[in-house]
Amino acid sequence: MHDASPDTSRTDPAAALFDVRNVTVDYASRGGYTRALRDVSLQIRPGQAIGVIGESGSGKTTLSRSMLGLIEPTRGHVLYRGRDVYAMGSISRFRVLSREAAMVFQDPRSSLNPRLSAGAVVRDPLTVLGIGTRQQRKAKVGELLESVGLAAELATRPVRALSGGQLQRLALARALAVEPSIIVADEPTSALDVSVQAQVLNLFQQIRARRHLALLLVSHDVRVVRFLADHVLVMCDGDVVERGATEQIYRDPHHDYTKALLAAAPRLRVQA
Numbered sequence: 286m287h288d289a290s291p292d293t294s295r296t297d298p299a300a301a302l303f304d305v306r307n308v309t310v311d312y313a314s315r316g317g318y319t320r321a322l323r324d325v326s327l328q329i330r331p332g333q334a335i336g337v338i339g340e341s342g343s344g345k346t347t348l349s350r351s352m353l354g355l356i357e358p359t360r361g362h363v364l365y366r367g368r369d370v371y372a373m374g375s376i377s378r379f380r381v382l383s384r385e386a387a388m389v390f391q392d393p394r395s396s397l398n399p400r401l402s403a404g405a406v407v408r409d410p411l412t413v414l415g416i417g418t419r420q421q422r423k424a425k426v427g428e429l430l431e432s433v434g435l436a437a438e439l440a441t442r443p444v445r446a447l448s449g450g451q452l453q454r455l456a457l458a459r460a461l462a463v464e465p466s467i468i469v470a471d472e473p474t475s476a477l478d479v480s481v482q483a484q485v486l487n488l489f490q491q492i493r494a495r496r497h498l499a500l501l502l503v504s505h506d507v508r509v510v511r512f513l514a515d516h517v518l519v520m521c522d523g524d525v526v527e528r529g530a531t532e533q534i535y536r537d538p539h540h541d542y543t544k545a546l547l548a549a550a551p552r553l554r555v556q557a
Protein backbone atom coordinates (compact mmCIF):
# COMPACT_ATOMS: atom_id res chain seq x y z
CA MET A 286 0.00 0.00 0.00
CA HIS A 287 1.27 3.50 -0.82
CA ASP A 288 1.82 5.77 2.19
CA ALA A 289 2.27 9.17 0.52
CA SER A 290 -1.17 10.41 1.56
CA PRO A 291 -1.25 13.11 4.27
CA ASP A 292 -3.85 11.31 6.34
CA THR A 293 -1.54 9.11 8.38
CA SER A 294 -0.78 9.64 12.04
CA ARG A 295 2.59 11.10 11.10
CA THR A 296 0.84 14.29 9.93
CA ASP A 297 0.25 17.01 12.53
CA PRO A 298 -3.47 16.76 13.41
CA ALA A 299 -3.60 20.42 14.49
CA ALA A 300 -2.86 21.50 10.90
CA ALA A 301 -5.75 19.54 9.39
CA LEU A 302 -9.17 20.86 8.46
CA PHE A 303 -10.65 17.38 8.77
CA ASP A 304 -9.04 14.58 10.74
CA VAL A 305 -10.94 11.31 10.33
CA ARG A 306 -9.70 8.75 12.85
CA ASN A 307 -10.42 5.03 12.46
CA VAL A 308 -14.05 5.56 11.46
CA THR A 309 -16.36 2.58 11.13
CA VAL A 310 -19.98 2.94 10.03
CA ASP A 311 -22.50 0.13 10.35
CA TYR A 312 -26.03 0.26 8.95
CA ALA A 313 -28.76 -1.82 10.54
CA SER A 314 -30.09 -4.42 8.13
CA ARG A 315 -32.32 -7.45 8.22
CA GLY A 316 -30.61 -10.10 10.31
CA GLY A 317 -27.83 -7.84 11.62
CA TYR A 318 -25.86 -4.99 10.12
CA THR A 319 -24.04 -3.92 6.97
CA ARG A 320 -20.58 -2.43 7.35
CA ALA A 321 -20.27 0.60 5.06
CA LEU A 322 -16.90 1.83 6.40
CA ARG A 323 -14.23 -0.13 8.18
CA ASP A 324 -11.55 1.65 10.23
CA VAL A 325 -11.01 4.51 7.74
CA SER A 326 -8.59 7.36 8.51
CA LEU A 327 -8.03 10.51 6.49
CA GLN A 328 -6.67 14.03 6.89
CA ILE A 329 -7.34 17.05 4.67
CA ARG A 330 -5.26 20.18 5.07
CA PRO A 331 -6.08 23.73 3.87
CA GLY A 332 -5.82 24.06 0.09
CA GLN A 333 -5.43 20.33 -0.46
CA ALA A 334 -7.46 18.21 -2.88
CA ILE A 335 -8.15 14.60 -1.90
CA GLY A 336 -9.85 12.22 -4.30
CA VAL A 337 -11.81 9.20 -3.07
CA ILE A 338 -12.44 6.66 -5.80
CA GLY A 339 -14.26 3.36 -5.92
CA GLU A 340 -17.27 1.66 -7.42
CA SER A 341 -20.83 2.09 -6.19
CA GLY A 342 -21.13 0.68 -2.66
CA SER A 343 -17.45 1.13 -1.87
CA GLY A 344 -18.21 3.49 1.04
CA LYS A 345 -16.93 6.74 -0.46
CA THR A 346 -20.22 8.67 -0.10
CA THR A 347 -20.71 7.36 3.46
CA LEU A 348 -17.26 8.71 4.27
CA SER A 349 -18.06 12.18 2.95
CA ARG A 350 -21.40 12.32 4.77
CA SER A 351 -19.78 11.24 8.01
CA MET A 352 -17.32 14.08 7.66
CA LEU A 353 -20.13 16.59 7.12
CA GLY A 354 -21.95 15.57 10.30
CA LEU A 355 -24.72 13.67 8.49
CA ILE A 356 -23.89 10.06 9.41
CA GLU A 357 -22.55 9.40 12.89
CA PRO A 358 -19.80 6.77 12.99
CA THR A 359 -20.40 3.53 14.88
CA ARG A 360 -16.80 3.83 16.06
CA GLY A 361 -14.02 6.35 15.56
CA HIS A 362 -13.90 10.13 15.46
CA VAL A 363 -14.31 12.96 12.95
CA LEU A 364 -12.50 16.16 13.95
CA TYR A 365 -12.87 19.53 12.26
CA ARG A 366 -10.04 21.92 13.13
CA GLY A 367 -9.37 19.77 16.18
CA ARG A 368 -13.00 19.69 17.41
CA ASP A 369 -14.87 16.39 17.52
CA VAL A 370 -17.82 16.88 15.17
CA TYR A 371 -20.06 14.37 16.97
CA ALA A 372 -19.19 15.65 20.44
CA MET A 373 -20.82 18.95 19.46
CA GLY A 374 -24.54 19.48 19.93
CA SER A 375 -26.56 19.35 16.71
CA ILE A 376 -26.97 23.14 16.61
CA SER A 377 -23.26 23.80 17.13
CA ARG A 378 -22.42 21.19 14.51
CA PHE A 379 -24.73 22.88 11.99
CA ARG A 380 -23.31 26.33 12.72
CA VAL A 381 -19.72 25.21 12.30
CA LEU A 382 -20.01 22.92 9.30
CA SER A 383 -22.57 24.95 7.34
CA ARG A 384 -20.14 27.89 7.31
CA GLU A 385 -16.95 25.94 6.77
CA ALA A 386 -17.86 23.00 4.53
CA ALA A 387 -20.05 23.17 1.42
CA MET A 388 -21.41 20.34 -0.72
CA VAL A 389 -21.77 20.09 -4.48
CA PHE A 390 -24.02 17.18 -5.37
CA GLN A 391 -24.04 14.79 -8.31
CA ASP A 392 -27.20 15.96 -10.06
CA PRO A 393 -28.00 19.69 -9.80
CA ARG A 394 -31.47 19.10 -11.25
CA SER A 395 -32.43 17.14 -8.16
CA SER A 396 -30.43 19.12 -5.60
CA LEU A 397 -31.62 22.61 -6.63
CA ASN A 398 -35.23 23.75 -6.27
CA PRO A 399 -36.59 24.16 -9.83
CA ARG A 400 -39.25 26.63 -8.65
CA LEU A 401 -36.67 29.16 -7.45
CA SER A 402 -34.72 31.68 -9.46
CA ALA A 403 -30.99 31.22 -9.86
CA GLY A 404 -30.42 34.23 -7.62
CA ALA A 405 -32.60 32.83 -4.86
CA VAL A 406 -30.69 29.53 -4.92
CA VAL A 407 -27.38 31.30 -4.36
CA ARG A 408 -28.80 33.76 -1.84
CA ASP A 409 -30.49 31.16 0.39
CA PRO A 410 -27.37 30.10 2.39
CA LEU A 411 -26.58 33.76 3.08
CA THR A 412 -30.12 34.40 4.27
CA VAL A 413 -30.32 31.30 6.46
CA LEU A 414 -27.01 32.08 8.14
CA GLY A 415 -27.77 35.81 8.46
CA ILE A 416 -24.79 36.94 6.40
CA GLY A 417 -24.94 40.56 5.22
CA THR A 418 -27.81 42.95 4.62
CA ARG A 419 -30.40 42.41 1.91
CA GLN A 420 -28.54 44.78 -0.41
CA GLN A 421 -25.21 43.13 0.33
CA ARG A 422 -26.66 39.69 -0.38
CA LYS A 423 -28.04 40.89 -3.72
CA ALA A 424 -24.64 42.25 -4.74
CA LYS A 425 -22.94 39.07 -3.54
CA VAL A 426 -25.19 36.92 -5.72
CA GLY A 427 -24.10 38.80 -8.84
CA GLU A 428 -20.44 38.46 -7.89
CA LEU A 429 -20.79 34.75 -7.25
CA LEU A 430 -22.56 34.07 -10.53
CA GLU A 431 -19.85 35.91 -12.45
CA SER A 432 -17.12 34.06 -10.52
CA VAL A 433 -18.36 30.74 -11.92
CA GLY A 434 -18.76 32.02 -15.46
CA LEU A 435 -22.46 32.90 -15.39
CA ALA A 436 -23.86 36.33 -16.27
CA ALA A 437 -25.23 38.26 -13.29
CA GLU A 438 -28.44 38.74 -15.29
CA LEU A 439 -29.16 35.03 -14.90
CA ALA A 440 -30.13 35.72 -11.28
CA THR A 441 -33.74 36.30 -12.34
CA ARG A 442 -33.98 33.19 -14.51
CA PRO A 443 -35.77 30.15 -13.04
CA VAL A 444 -33.60 27.15 -12.24
CA ARG A 445 -35.70 24.91 -14.48
CA ALA A 446 -34.71 27.01 -17.51
CA LEU A 447 -30.97 26.43 -17.12
CA SER A 448 -28.84 23.86 -18.92
CA GLY A 449 -26.96 21.10 -17.14
CA GLY A 450 -23.67 22.95 -17.31
CA GLN A 451 -25.26 26.16 -16.06
CA LEU A 452 -26.88 24.27 -13.18
CA GLN A 453 -23.60 22.77 -12.01
CA ARG A 454 -21.99 26.21 -12.15
CA LEU A 455 -24.93 27.51 -10.15
CA ALA A 456 -24.47 24.72 -7.58
CA LEU A 457 -20.82 25.73 -7.24
CA ALA A 458 -21.77 29.41 -6.81
CA ARG A 459 -24.18 28.40 -4.04
CA ALA A 460 -21.45 26.35 -2.35
CA LEU A 461 -19.06 29.31 -2.48
CA ALA A 462 -21.60 31.76 -1.04
CA VAL A 463 -20.57 31.27 2.60
CA GLU A 464 -16.84 31.32 1.70
CA PRO A 465 -16.14 27.79 2.96
CA SER A 466 -12.74 26.32 3.75
CA ILE A 467 -13.56 23.07 1.96
CA ILE A 468 -15.89 21.87 -0.77
CA VAL A 469 -17.09 18.29 -0.84
CA ALA A 470 -18.00 17.33 -4.40
CA ASP A 471 -19.87 14.05 -4.90
CA GLU A 472 -19.64 12.93 -8.55
CA PRO A 473 -19.81 16.58 -9.71
CA THR A 474 -19.63 15.85 -13.45
CA SER A 475 -21.34 12.49 -13.84
CA ALA A 476 -24.72 14.03 -14.75
CA LEU A 477 -23.19 16.29 -17.42
CA ASP A 478 -22.63 15.76 -21.11
CA VAL A 479 -19.05 14.91 -22.01
CA SER A 480 -18.72 18.21 -23.87
CA VAL A 481 -19.50 20.14 -20.66
CA GLN A 482 -17.51 18.04 -18.20
CA ALA A 483 -14.12 19.53 -19.11
CA GLN A 484 -15.44 23.09 -18.68
CA VAL A 485 -16.74 22.32 -15.18
CA LEU A 486 -13.52 20.54 -14.17
CA ASN A 487 -11.45 23.51 -15.30
CA LEU A 488 -13.74 25.78 -13.30
CA PHE A 489 -13.26 23.69 -10.14
CA GLN A 490 -9.50 23.85 -10.63
CA GLN A 491 -9.44 27.61 -11.18
CA ILE A 492 -11.67 28.44 -8.21
CA ARG A 493 -9.81 26.10 -5.89
CA ALA A 494 -6.50 27.77 -6.77
CA ARG A 495 -7.91 31.29 -6.57
CA ARG A 496 -9.53 30.79 -3.16
CA HIS A 497 -7.04 28.29 -1.68
CA LEU A 498 -9.93 25.89 -1.04
CA ALA A 499 -9.57 22.34 0.18
CA LEU A 500 -11.49 19.80 -1.90
CA LEU A 501 -12.79 16.34 -1.14
CA LEU A 502 -13.72 14.81 -4.48
CA VAL A 503 -15.83 11.65 -4.39
CA SER A 504 -16.05 9.85 -7.70
CA HIS A 505 -16.05 6.52 -9.50
CA ASP A 506 -14.43 8.29 -12.46
CA VAL A 507 -10.68 7.96 -12.05
CA ARG A 508 -10.06 10.45 -14.87
CA VAL A 509 -11.81 13.26 -12.97
CA VAL A 510 -9.93 12.46 -9.76
CA ARG A 511 -6.60 12.45 -11.57
CA PHE A 512 -7.25 15.91 -12.98
CA LEU A 513 -8.34 17.55 -9.71
CA ALA A 514 -6.78 15.68 -6.79
CA ASP A 515 -3.33 15.90 -5.17
CA HIS A 516 -3.79 12.64 -3.24
CA VAL A 517 -6.03 9.63 -3.76
CA LEU A 518 -7.77 7.07 -1.55
CA VAL A 519 -9.03 3.95 -3.28
CA MET A 520 -11.99 2.32 -1.53
CA CYS A 521 -13.49 -1.14 -1.93
CA ASP A 522 -16.27 -2.60 0.25
CA GLY A 523 -15.74 -0.02 3.00
CA ASP A 524 -11.95 -0.40 3.18
CA VAL A 525 -9.19 1.89 1.96
CA VAL A 526 -7.15 -0.53 -0.14
CA GLU A 527 -4.61 1.96 -1.47
CA ARG A 528 -3.61 5.57 -0.87
CA GLY A 529 -0.94 7.96 -2.05
CA ALA A 530 0.04 10.92 -4.20
CA THR A 531 -2.15 10.99 -7.30
CA GLU A 532 0.54 10.53 -9.95
CA GLN A 533 2.24 7.85 -7.90
CA ILE A 534 -0.99 5.85 -7.69
CA TYR A 535 -1.77 6.27 -11.38
CA ARG A 536 1.71 5.38 -12.58
CA ASP A 537 2.44 2.56 -10.14
CA PRO A 538 -0.74 1.09 -8.59
CA HIS A 539 -0.10 -1.77 -6.18
CA HIS A 540 -3.53 -3.20 -5.37
CA ASP A 541 -5.32 -5.37 -7.94
CA TYR A 542 -8.55 -3.42 -7.41
CA THR A 543 -6.78 -0.12 -8.21
CA LYS A 544 -5.22 -1.66 -11.29
CA ALA A 545 -8.65 -2.81 -12.49
CA LEU A 546 -10.19 0.65 -11.96
CA LEU A 547 -7.42 2.35 -13.90
CA ALA A 548 -7.45 -0.20 -16.70
CA ALA A 549 -11.19 0.31 -17.22
CA ALA A 550 -11.00 4.12 -17.44
CA PRO A 551 -10.92 5.90 -20.83
CA ARG A 552 -8.68 8.91 -21.16
CA LEU A 553 -10.04 12.37 -20.33
CA ARG A 554 -8.82 15.32 -22.38
CA VAL A 555 -9.10 18.62 -20.56
CA GLN A 556 -7.86 21.87 -22.04
CA ALA A 557 -5.89 24.00 -19.57
